[in-house]
Amino acid sequence: MGHDVLVDGYNVIKNHLMFQTIERKNLARARELLIQQLKNRFRFTDHRVIVVFDGSGAQEQVSHQDHICIIFSRHDESADRVIMRLATQARLVGRKVEMYSNDGEIKHNVVAQGGTVRTTEQLTRQFNAAPTDLIQRVKHRQTMKSQYGLDPRYKAVDEEPDPPPAYRKKKKKKTGRHPR
Numbered sequence: 001m002g003h004d005v006l007v008d009g010y011n012v013i014k015n016h017l018m019f020q021t022i023e024r025k026n027l028a029r030a031r032e033l034l035i036q037q038l039k040n041r042f043r044f045t046d047h048r049v050i051v052v053f054d055g056s057g058a059q060e061q062v063s064h065q066d067h068i069c070i071i072f073s074r075h076d077e078s079a080d081r082v083i084m085r086l087a088t089q090a091r092l093v094g095r096k097v098e099m100y101s102n103d104g105e106i107k108h109n110v111v112a113q114g115g116t117v118r119t120t121e122q123l124t125r126q127f128n129a130a131p132t133d134l135i136q137r138v139k140h141r142q143t144m145k146s147q148y149g150l151d152p153r154y155k156a157v158d159e160e161p162d163p164p165p166a167y168r169k170k171k172k173k174k175t176g177r178h179p180r
Helices: 009-015 017-025 027-042 079-092 104-112 120-127 132-148
Strands: 003-008 048-057 061-065 068-074 096-100 116-118
Touching: 003 009, 003 027, 003 079, 009 017, 009 027, 009 048, 009 120, 017 027, 027 048, 027 068, 027 120, 048 079, 068 079, 079 096, 079 104, 096 104, 096 120, 104 116
Parallel strands: 003 048, 003 096, 048 068, 096 116
Antiparallel strands: 061 068
16 A cells, blocks of 8 residues: 655645745745755655645646656646545545645545645654654663663773873984084
């Protein structure tokens, strides 16, 4: 069974300060940043990631950047409707759906389709989260410290310190010349 991640693009941009700041100057740049963040977040997964924006064209526009599918809706169809349609299609073919939006209507519809809904804040928190391998190493270190009373990065306090290296006086090379 596959996994679809649906993102309400403008909903994320409008609800997160980082994107809002960029959007005020350049909406296209805010979209590019969101897509780049999605690429980084989902690059090591096999999830199908689809970000949907409200569009103004006569036809729905679909493009791909690496493993991210970008959809701009038709001028007479909202991004919300596209997301609901995609959630329904995914359910019909047996795919799991995880959707990110703060829009109540979309949330209700996706839950009715058996999908999981998350807020835009949950998505943006994932953008800034530490890598999972780092989290695992920290948890392991904490477990070892609590289990054995030590931290593997440091020497025990009661150990004697290493002796300093022996002091050696450097010998001067003889050049064969004598000062006059």
